[in-house]
Amino acid sequence: YLSTTGLGMDYTFKPQVQSDANPYMFEMTMANVGALPLHGIQMNVEVFNSAGVSVFNASSDSTTLAVLDTASYLANQTFAPLSQGVYDMNFWATSDSISTSDISTMTAVITDSVYGRDNNVAGSAWRVGRQCGGLQLANKFDIYAADEATSISAYITDYSVVGTIMYGVLYEVDTTGGSTSYLPLDQTDNYTIQPADRDAWVTLGFNQAYNLIPGMYMVAIGGYMHPLDTFGINVSGPAEVTMSMIYDDGSGCDLGSLTPPAWYWITSTPMIRLNLGNFSVNNINENTFSGNLSIYPN
Numbered sequence: 017y018l019s020t021t022g023l024g025m026d027y028t029f030k031p032q033v034q035s036d037a038n039p040y041m042f043e044m045t046m047a048n049v050g051a052l053p054l055h056g057i058q059m060n061v062e063v064f065n066s067a068g069v070s071v072f073n074a075s076s077d078s079t080t081l082a083v084l085d086t087a088s089y090l091a092n093q094t095f096a097p098l099s100q101g102v103y104d105m106n107f108w109a110t111s112d113s114i115s116t117s118d119i120s121t122m123t124a125v126i127t128d129s130v131y132g133r134d135n136n137v138a139g140s141a142w143r144v145g146r147q148c149g150g151l152q153l154a155n156k157f158d159i160y161a162a163d164e165a166t167s168i169s170a171y172i173t174d175y176s177v178v179g180t181i182m183y184g185v186l187y188e189v190d191t192t193g194g195s196t197s198y199l200p201l202d203q204t205d206n207y208t209i210q211p212a213d214r215d216a217w218v219t220l221g222f223n224q225a226y227n228l229i230p231g232m233y234m235v236a237i238g239g240y241m242h243p244l245d246t247f248g249i250n251v252s253g254p255a256e257v258t259m260s261m262i263y264d265d266g267s268g269c270d271l272g273s274l275t276p277p278a279w280y281w282i283t284s285t286p287m288i289r290l291n292l293g294n295f296s297v298n299n300i301n302e303n304t305f306s307g308n309l310s311i312y313p314n
Contacts, residue, residue, distance in 0.1 A: 028132055032127070035096060040124070046081065061073065061105060065101060065102070075091060100127060129291055141250045142248060146239070148241065150238060153237055155290075165233070185203045186234075188234075259281070259285075264276045264277060
């Protein structure tokens, strides 16, 4: 990723347009915990599609790894999936004296428009609309190709109170001033949580699509201070340092030692996704499509 923009975050859901602009790069860290140097050590990766068919494989250059030494290896090819779908990625190590190691696996989904970093399995949660204050929970995303931000999706906890108000915010992440700042670009209308929204995904749309140029952006879900009406967002999987954030508005939640209002980074990935507008259509059956299009709900 050092040859492109962005910070090389792991994306479990990645729009085809963004994947094409910045193909997957594979890295692996290996340690020699034996009593002798390892010669010809290298990483290997193989990718399978949803049908279990191998669609890509690569390896790194080989080196000698000294006793109790650790090194990082980069595959000598990148992978740009040709179509949308689920891809399973297997990583393992080999050397002259060791034919294979344990296999580490990752799964990624190439989508038409959904951009996500969570593992899609609800874990613990952060309260956002709280008695002590209205917080914001956020994820950062690299934009590699010009696109449009159309909406934000979030997974609402099962303990959220029906009738609670929430909203979404789009930020630009500015790292040029020596310290990171977050510039608000757009905000959705307020949304009232319904009974069916608990333990489920909810999507909040912007009033109009917001044009994004390559760079880093952040999407957040916010709430308001209320003695009874509270809600939370689930997290799923670990987060890279400073890539998932929470905002203390200074109403009294006192999340840390910084003078509020302040942003703090968290170690788990919120189930908050960015939905983009540029997506590909494989074909339209003109005999079926008469020119009338209806979308429900909006």
